[in-house]
Amino acid sequence: IETLRGPARNDPAARDQFLQIMQNQTGRMARLIDDLLSLSRLEMKPYLRPGTAVDLRQTIDSVIDSLGPLxxxxxxxxERDFIDGPVSVPGDRDELFQVFENLLENACKYGQSGGRxxxxMARVEDGQDPGIDVTxxxxxxxxAEEHIPRITERFYRIDVENSRTHKGTGLGLSIVKHILSRHNARLSIKSEVGKGAAFTVHLPAR
Structure with missing residues (x-):
């Protein structure tokens, strides 16, 4: 602001540059506040698993459609590889939407440009823990292997510069972890450097 009032006041190019910087920082701060509020709301909710039937296929289709421009x-x-027919799990539709939105958004941002x-989606018939796996x-x-155990911690970043480029807040996977905990679900991560990453959400059928 001081620069805009001073040296850049009569320089349109410099003024536009500083205004763009201010806009970017304001947007980042707004995203950070939204994520912090989401996390706070999740932490205040009792850990009682939501029981409403959620059409998982329709929910994930909606996430994919919403992230098409990104x-x-x-x-x-x-690319989709879904189970035929409707797939229903007990849960909170908005929260599950947020889980898959975070995971898919990360994949689109940090995956290989020009790639896929x-x-x-797969059914798990395990007698102890049947359900649906979404990868x-x-x-x-x-x-890298050493980062995987900590990747769902608040503000933990693997590549700070890349996170800034993609406007991440460092809270997305922490939000995912809290939502899945509330659903008695779990997240598993498999990755090798240079070979991509796979995030699998297991949602219990009951």
Whole structure:
């Protein structure tokens, strides 16, 4: 602001540059506040699993449709490999939407430009823990093994410069972890450097 009032006041190019910087920082701060509020709301909710039937296929289709422009911007093609017919799990539709939105958004941002992201769904018939597995796989640079145990911590960043470029807040995966905990669900992460990453959400059927 001081620069705009001073040296840049009569320089249109410099003024536009500083205004763009201010706009970017304001947007980042707004996203950070939104994520912090989301996390606070989740932490205040009792850990009672939501029981409403959620059409998982329709929910994930909606996420993919909403992120179509981001995928196109990053040269990413999103491929679906779904179970035939409707797939229902107990849960909170808005919260599950947020889970898959965060995971798919990350895959589109950090995956290989000009590549693909796959979203697959499979039934798990395990007698102890039946349910649905949803895997979001990208083919980007991957994640080093030492980062995987900490990746869902608040503000934990693997690549600070890349996170800033993609306007991340460092809270998305922490939000995912809290929502899945409330759903008695779990997140598993598999990755090798140079071979992309796969994030699998297991949602119990009961």
């Amino acid at each position: 995928a196109s911007e990053n040269g990413i093609v999103i 992201v796959t979203v697959s 979001i796989r990208d083919y980007g640079p991957g994640i």
